Amino acid sequence: MVEPIGPKEEHILNIAMQVFVEKGWHGTKMQEIADRAGVNKAMLHYYFRSKERLYSTIFRQLFMKYMSSLSDSFQPEQDFASTLKQFINRFSDMLRDNPQLPMFVARELSEGGAIVQQCVRELVKDGKLQTPQKFIDEIKKAEARGEIEHMEEPVHFLFTLIGSCIYFFLAGPIIKPLFPGLLSDPDAFLEKRKEAIFKHLYFGIKKRGDNT
Amino acid sequence: MVEPIGPKEEHILNIAMQVFVEKGWHGTKMQEIADRAGVNKAMLHYYFRSKERLYSTIFRQLFMKYMSSLSDSFQPEQDFASTLKQFINRFSDMLRDNPQLPMFVARELSEGGAIVQQCVRELVKDGKLQTPQKFIDEIKKAEARGEIEHMEEPVHFLFTLIGSCIYFFLAGPIIKPLFPGLLSDPDAFLEKRKEAIFKHLYFGIKKRGDNT
DNA sequence: GATTAATTTAACCAACTGGTTAAATATCGG
DNA sequence: CCGATATTTAACCAGTTGGTTAAATTAATC
Structure with missing residues (x-):
């Protein structure tokens, strides 16, 4: 084929x-x-x-790369903390290597020409975009193990997690002029960013032992 | 003027x-x-x-609207939990009323034509984009009050917060086909989303009382 | 109501766009 | 070396794009 x-x-x-x-x-x-x-x-x-054909080839490829990386970054580990940490690690590294990828995918999906729409319809139909369920199942397991708090709708955690990882790359052009110097060492920044995301989402920011 | x-x-x-x-x-x-x-x-x-002038007027207006809403949504309350809750509320409501705004701002900043670049340069120079510092200061105060955990670089929490709020609106076109039915009642969904974001960021997902 | 200024229109233009074509060149099997 | 096939090129084309212009219409001023 x-x-x-x-x-x-x-x-x-x-x-x-x-x-x-x-x-x-x-x-x-x-x-x-x-x-x-x-x-x-x-x-x-x-x-x-034609331009359409060239574009369609490329969009399909990049969209799959993006969705696959979501899936591939998620590999259940011993405990959910590790799973989460690894996901943030892997997904962030992919974003570091393809910083423009989320913007491209988001932009093209939002402009949503006929080509893009057909592409997505095909991929959905072929069942190639089933990452989310895997995710949600694992969250429910960790919950059942008593490892994490009960979530009414685990999908929200997925959104929070992906949003936290992606935002920096989507908002790069706003952030860079607003925080000059923040990126003097991009690699070091990303490492700190990974840790921060994990802490925020896993532990929250509330002072522990504080019951207010 | x-x-x-x-x-x-x-x-x-x-x-x-x-x-x-x-x-x-x-x-x-x-x-x-x-x-x-x-x-x-x-x-x-x-x-x-010209198209340039028309666009420049519009971009400036929308970019300011976006940045202002960030600033306006952030109003220090009695405690940081309330401040955070209110921010999520207000910012999410703005996004609900202008769902395409973040995509527009992000897209135009990323394509980054000369017009956009000059626009941003002017706004930065005129000191009209100083939301972040306000934010970070308040985080440090809450930290000093012993209300929240110490953060090495509070700016990360800002990214995590904004990313969590915005992601759903940026990724709408991916999410909708993947979760049909999730948006049957968009208002109800958004209310749940707000609560979820607050819980994730303020309390985290780790089971409390669990010291693993 | 006449004169002036502001607004609106249709026709037009040069530059650019995706796409085609026929001829030229390179490649390769025999 | 020959023919056939694949690749490459320059010239070209029709449709679109941002932008102009001069004339027509309307609104405002006296």
Whole structure:
């Protein structure tokens, strides 16, 4: 089903991915892809027929990468604290390596052209987006083990968790000018960020032993 | 400095705002604004000279609205628990009334054309984006009062908090198809979401009295 | 009611966009 | 080396885009 693609084709695909991720569907011009890939514009159509096809290939790939990383980052461990810690670790590392990925996915889904909508419909239909249930089940188990507090709707914790991990990467352009210096050592920052998220979500901020 | 604008001008501005919020800079066409506003395309240029100017007016306005709502939602109360609860309440309500606002701001900042960059530079220079410090100061006070745990870098809590509130609105297009039925009663959902966020961040999920 | 200024319109324009095509060039099996 | 196939190019095309303009219409002023 997945026909093999030549190195040239792959090179174009990689460049196109960069441009689409940076500028989105409307902001991306075929000419710019061609220029940055160092090929004639007609080559893009030779290999991919149309902007729609090229985009659809790329969106599908990146959307799956994003959703898969959610799934892959979540691996049940001995206790839920470890599971949570590992998820934050892995998911944050993926975001560090693909900082523009969540913005791309969110933006394209929100602009929601026909291509994107069809893509998502297919993936949902094929059952390829079932991360959440895995998550929720594990939360319920940890709850049953008496490890964590009872949650009425575990899905909320999922939202809180993902939101906490992602926000920094989505809001980067606001945060950077507001906190100059915060990112002088990005790696160190991310490590602290991971710890902070875990502490906030697992222990909360309330002073323990305080019953007010 | 702010010249008074006629009702017609304002009408166009409102429509233009809708279109820009929906489709972003590149996705917005002057013709569509004109059509939806029920005016001749030349009128847009008559009132606003260029797409850049029109956009710049709108971006500035919406970006300030977003940043102000962050600031306005944060009003110190008797105790930090109440402050936090109220912030989540107010900020979430604003998001409910302007669900596309965070996506718009994030998207435009990430595409980061010259207009946006200059806009942000001006606002930062004019000191109009100083919400965060207010926040951090209050956290430190609550810490000093012994109300909450010590935080090495309170700014992380800010990120976790905002991320938790915003994620649902940014990820709406992913969440809706994945959790059909979750939003059958959006208002009820949001109320539960507010409570959940507060619980997660203030108390954490760890079973209390458990010292593992 | 005439004159002036503000508003609105249709027609137009140059630049750009995605896409095509036919010819040129490179590649490769024989 | 030859033919066939795959790749690459420049020129081109029709539709769209932001923007202009001059004339027409309306509103305001006297």
